Amino acid sequence: MNKVFQSMRIAFRALRVNKLRSALTMLGIIIGVGAVIAMVSVGSGATNRIHQQIASIGSNVIIIQPGSQNFGGVRSGNGNSQTLTEDDARAVGEECPDVMFSTPIQQSQQQIVYGSNNWGTRIYGVSPDYLTIRDIRIEEGEPFTVDDVKSTNKVALLGKTVADNLFAGEDPIGKTIRIRKVPFTVVGTLVSKGQNSSGQDQDDLIVMPITTAKKKVMGGGRANSWQQIGQIMVQARDGRNNNAMDEIEGLLRQRHRLQATEDNDFQVRSLEEMAAAQEQATQIMGLLLASIASVSLIVGGIGIMNIMLVSVTERTKEIGLRQAVGAKTNDILSQFLVEAVSLSLLGGCLGIAMGVLASFGISYFAGWNTLVSLPSILAAFFFSALVGVFFGFYPARKAALLDPIEALRYE
Amino acid sequence: MDSALIRIEHLHKTYHMGDNHVHALRGISLEIPRGSFVSIMGASGSGKSTLMNIVGCLDKPSSGKYYLDNVDVGALNRDELAEIRNRKVGFVFQQFNLLARTSALENVELPLLYSDNDKSKFKERAMHALTAVGLAERYDHHPSQLSGGQQQRVAIARSLINDPQLILADEPTGALDSKTSVEIMGIFQKLNREKGISIVVVTHEPDIAHYSNRIIQFKDGHIIVDEAVKNSRNAERELAEWQDEVEEKEPVA
Numbered sequence: 071m072n073k074v075f076q077s078m079r080i081a082f083r084a085l086r087v088n089k090l091r092s093a094l095t096m097l098g099i100i101i102g103v104g105a106v107i108a109m110v111s112v113g114s115g116a117t118n119r120i121h122q123q124i125a126s127i128g129s130n131v132i133i134i135q136p137g138s139q140n141f142g143g144v145r146s147g148n149g150n151s152q153t154l155t156e157d158d159a160r161a162v163g164e165e166c167p168d169v170m171f172s173t174p175i176q177q178s179q180q181q182i183v184y185g186s187n188n189w190g191t192r193i194y195g196v197s198p199d200y201l202t203i204r205d206i207r208i209e210e211g212e213p214f215t216v217d218d219v220k221s222t223n224k225v226a227l228l229g230k231t232v233a234d235n236l237f238a239g240e241d242p243i244g245k246t247i248r249i250r251k252v253p254f255t256v257v258g259t260l261v262s263k264g265q266n267s268s269g270q271d272q273d274d275l276i277v278m279p280i281t282t283a284k285k286k287v288m289g290g291g292r293a294n295s296w297q298q299i300g301q302i303m304v305q306a307r308d309g310r311n312n313n314a315m316d317e318i319e320g321l322l323r324q325r326h327r328l329q330a331t332e333d334n335d336f337q338v339r340s341l342e343e344m345a346a347a348q349e350q351a352t353q354i355m356g357l358l359l360a361s362i363a364s365v366s367l368i369v370g371g372i373g374i375m376n377i378m379l380v381s382v383t384e385r386t387k388e389i390g391l392r393q394a395v396g397a398k399t400n401d402i403l404s405q406f407l408v409e410a411v412s413l414s415l416l417g418g419c420l421g422i423a424m425g426v427l428a429s430f431g432i433s434y435f436a437g438w439n440t441l442v443s444l445p446s447i448l449a450a451f452f453f454s455a456l457v458g459v460f461f462g463f464y465p466a467r468k469a470a471l472l473d474p475i476e477a478l479r480y481e
Numbered sequence: 482m483d484s485a486l487i488r489i490e491h492l493h494k495t496y497h498m499g500d501n502h503v504h505a506l507r508g509i510s511l512e513i514p515r516g517s518f519v520s521i522m523g524a525s526g527s528g529k530s531t532l533m534n535i536v537g538c539l540d541k542p543s544s545g546k547y548y549l550d551n552v553d554v555g556a557l558n559r560d561e562l563a564e565i566r567n568r569k570v571g572f573v574f575q576q577f578n579l580l581a582r583t584s585a586l587e588n589v590e591l592p593l594l595y596s597d598n599d600k601s602k603f604k605e606r607a608m609h610a611l612t613a614v615g616l617a618e619r620y621d622h623h624p625s626q627l628s629g630g631q632q633q634r635v636a637i638a639r640s641l642i643n644d645p646q647l648i649l650a651d652e653p654t655g656a657l658d659s660k661t662s663v664e665i666m667g668i669f670q671k672l673n674r675e676k677g678i679s680i681v682v683v684t685h686e687p688d689i690a691h692y693s694n695r696i697i698q699f700k701d702g703h704i705i706v707d708e709a710v711k712n713s714r715n716a717e718r719e720l721a722e723w724q725d726e727v728e729e730k731e732p733v734a
Contacts, residue, residue, distance in 0.1 A: 076594055087582060391578045394539065395639070396567020396595035398560040474539050478578070 073404070081409035084381070092413060095377045098370025099417030099457065100424055103450045105363035107425025110446040112432060113356020115439035120349045126266050127341050128204045130311055132169075134162070134302040134318060137336045153335045156280065158325060159302045163199070165321055168307050168314035171199040174280050174299040178288050182276065183248040184236040191232050192275050193249070195283020196303075201227075203305040206277075211243045211258030219279040224286060226254040230262040230273040252286045254278070311340050367453065370417065371461040378410050378465035389469050390477025403470040410462020411455055418454025422447050484551060486646055486679050487513035487536060492545035494531050505531040507702035508545070515646070518673045518680045520690035520710075523699030530651070532699070533683055537570055537649045538562045550646060567596050571640025571678075575652035577632040579624040579639075585611065586620040589638045596643060610638040614668055630661035637668055641678075648672070650682045654689055660723065666692040667716030692716055 085092040136153045156174045163172030176195040181188055194200070197219055201208070214225045226247065233242050242256045263272040278287075280299070306314035315338050322336055382389070389402060397405075426447075429440040494506040506528045513519055523529040534540040535547055538554055539562075547554045550569060557565065566572075579588045589607040598606075611617045614634040624632050633653060640648050650669065654662035670692060672678050682693060690696050691714045698706035 083582075387578065388580060391580070392591070392595070393563065394537070394566060394572050395592040396563050396643075398563045398595065400560075401595055475534050478539075478574070 074408070077404050077408040078412065080405055081412045084385075084409055085412060088381075091377060095373050096413055096417035096420065098373035099367065099414050099454055100370075100421040102363070102367030102370040102457075103418045103421025103454050104424035104428055105366050106360055106453075107422055107442065107446060107450055108428040108432065108440075109359035109363045110356065111425070111429035111440040111442045112438060113352065113359055114443055114446070115429075115433070115441040116352040116356065117349055118441050119439045120345055120352060123266065124342055124345045126263060126272065127345075128305065129342070130306040130308060130314075131203060131341045132304040132306055132311065132315060132318065133339050133341060134158075134304065134322070135337045135339070136301070137334050153326065154299050154302055156299055158322060159197070159299065161325060162302060162304060162318055162321060166304075166314060166317040168310035168317055169304050170307055171203050171305045173197040173200040173203060173303050174301075175200070175303055176280055176283055176288065176300045178283070180249050180276075180287060182232065182236060184245065187236045187238070189232055189235040191229070193283055193287055194275055194277045195280040195287070196277060197280055199305075200277065200303065203303055206263065207261040209259045209261045210241075211256070213258060214279055219281050222281040222285055223279060224252065224254045224282055225257045225278060227258045227260055227277040228256055229260050229275040229277075231271055232274060232276055233259050249276075249287050254282075306340075311342065315340060364453075367457060371414070371457040374410055374413055374458065375461035375465060377413075378406060378462055379468070381409070382406065382465050382469040385469075386472065386477045386480040389472050390474050390480065393472070393474035394478060399470045402472075403466045406466035406469045407459065407462050410466065411458035414454045414458030414462070415451075418451055418457075421454065422450055425450070485512040486515045486517070486550060487511070488546075488548040489536075490546040492532075492535070492547060493543050494528075494535065494540070495543045504702055506535075506542075509702075509704060511697070511704065511707075513679060513681070515679055516673070516677045517695060518670070518693040519682070519695045519697060520693040521681060521683045521697050521699065522685055522687070522690055524685070527699040528702040529683055529699045533649060533651055533681070536647075536681065537572060538566050563595070567592055568643055569646050571637075571643070571645040571648040573633070573636050573640050573648060573650040573653045575655040577624070577629075577636045577656075579632055579635055581624055584621050584623060585616065585627065585635045585638075588624070588635055589642055591639060592642050606642060607638070610641045611635070613641060613672070614638045628661075629657050630664060633657065633661075633665055634668065637665070637672075641672070645678065647679045647681065650680065652683055652685075654684070654686070660720075662689060663716050663719055663723075666714075667720060670716050688714075 134154065154174075159172050159174035162169055166172075173196045178193050178195075179190065180193050181190050198213055198215060200206075201213055208227070209230070211227075213227065214223070217223075218225050226249075228236070228242055236242070236247065237245070242259060245256050246253045247256060248254070260273070260275075260277070266272050284299075304314065304318065318338050319334065322338075323334065326335055328335065392402060392405075426442050429442050432438055433440040489509055489511040492506055492509040492511075493504070496503040496505060509528075509532065521529045521532065531540070535542055535554075536549070538549065538557075541557075541562075542555050545555075549565065552565065554562070554565070579585075580591070586604065586607050589610050590603050593603050593606065608617060608620060611620055614637050616631060616634045616638065619627065619631060622631075624635070627635065633656075637648075648669070653669075654665055657665060666689060669680050669682065673680050680693070682689070684690055691710055693710060694713055695709050696706065697704055
């Protein structure tokens with residue numbers, strides 16, 4: 071242990087002698103480590119954002135949308151046709167064993183009026199399970215019930231943004247709002263979910279029974295009398311996502327009387343799987359960024375090797391003297407190795423500081439999500455030590471194996 | 482322990498440079514008893530530096546035997562040689578070879594870094610060595626703040642620190658003026674006399690060689706002269722006389 075401190079003392083003295091040179095050599099490592107930390111933080115920030123996105127959707131959520139329909143060879147695009155019905159939604163909920171909750175969804179953009187205020191927002195006609203699936207909680211009041219859906223009751227739940235804009239501080243519970251001149255009673259307000267990852271306000275909505283939405287708000291056209299709906303949202307049992315998707319597909323093919331040769335006229339997608347795919351893409355991007363950044367770390371290491379070689383040549387006579395007074399091969403080796411590692415570790419620490427600053431800068435100025443993690447800092451620290459050992463070894467070995475007579479004679 | 486400190490038998494050293502073979506030493510036999518003060522003289526290329534390198538355990542013989550304190554040096558490996566240099570041999574060079582930007586004290590401590598000594602004693606021992614060469618009060622000076630003679634004294638203190646049996650001085654006065662040279666030789670005489678350390682000095686100045694007790698002359702890889710010095714010079718007495726002369730002259734000036 072004494073020997074290590076000894077070597078460190080000698081090393082720091084040698085580094086102090088050439089302050090500018092040591093600083094410039096360290097700069098390579100500082101930039102390398104800083105870049106790796108910053109890039110990893112960008113990568114994990116993006117991954118983290120996707121995790122949040124999954125959480126805000128709700129877990130194990132599957133969405134069923136109308137698919138393409140074939141009218142005598144003319145195929146419409148996905149989502150343009152209206153092949154899903156409220157009965158489909160109910161059947162999926164009741165007959166698929168791996169589905170816990172199911173709700174039909176019909177959306178439309180409407181203008182809401184309360185007193186002299188008005189506000190345009192999105193109406194979600196759903197069943198009460200919608201709140202469970204999306205993990206939306208009631209702030210004040212009560213959710214609507216299955217009875218409300220059956221009786222087509224004119225009740226509504228307001229998102230925070232809507233409540234703020236229409237009521238401006240007034241208590242909305244029990245008040246009457248008008249949508250297309252139809253009066254609705256506000257039975258509750260929703261807990262704020264904030265913005266989602268793409269910056270969309272998740273509180274700018276009104277939730278009401280699907281029946282009411284279709285019959286009273288969206289105007290009972292032909293489509294509505296057929297009970298057709300925009301989409302079905304489902305929550306599968308934990309870990310049974312894929313089974314649930316298969317069950318839904320089988321059930322709907324049967325209900326829609328599709329022949330084996332016919333394509334699905336609906337689409338079943340797991341939001342989590344989409345998010346997972348996205349997460350993988352983000353991770354690959356993060357890995358790519360980090361590996362590009364680590365190239366600069368290697369370049370920094372080569373800089374250290376270069377300077378150490380120069381230093382060994384310059385100090386040949388000193389090495390000869392140390393050998394003459396009894397320094398063994400390992401003494402000289404460790405002296406130069408410690409010097410190289412000190413350079414790279416010091417550079418690594420400064421680089422970590424710079425990387426952390428840079429990632430704060432990136433999130434502040436570019437508005438990206440960044441996340442500096444402790445493992446990445448530790449990894450950077452050890453990696454920079456490793457760079458010092460790796461690139462310092464050859465020069466140190468060269469010094470240790472010098473012939474003492476030649477070294478002493480060196481001018 | 483009455484055997485000679487240095488015993489050399491039929492020593493050859495040949496350097497290979499491509500196809501050329503340079504015979505630097507051609508069969509030397511030599512004994513140096515403990516407590517000797519020997520000068521080695523000879524023109525450059527005579528083989529005296531080669532012998533010094535071998536005696537100092539920096540190099541190994543091509544053939545023949547070299548025993549230092551009864552150890553067969555030819556059989557040692559690189560690290561064993563380093564250890565024997567550390568414990569048994571002190572080096573003094575023509576160009577002093579002190580570490581710049583390092584205090585006199587730390588320069589003297591240098592060999593201790595490479596021996597397993599108690600670190601708490603480093604400073605005490607280094608101060609002791611500096612006192613022996615009369616430079617204790619300059620312990621915190623850097624080499625650039627010291628005169629040539631003072632730097633050489635620091636170097637001698639460094640060679641003393643591990644209580645060696647042998648001090649090898651390669652042209653120790655080559656970079657010094659005459660009076661300082663006498664002072665340095667005085668220190669060697671004192672160390673030889675009081676501590677019984679064997680001293681081998683390489684020089685080509687006969688004046689300097691006459692401070693020793695024995696002169697060995699080399700030519701073309703052979704020893705041509707090996708004789709005791711009659712009436713060795715005494716550096717201390719000469720310095721005292723020098724001092725007297727200066728004092729006598731002073732009233733005139």
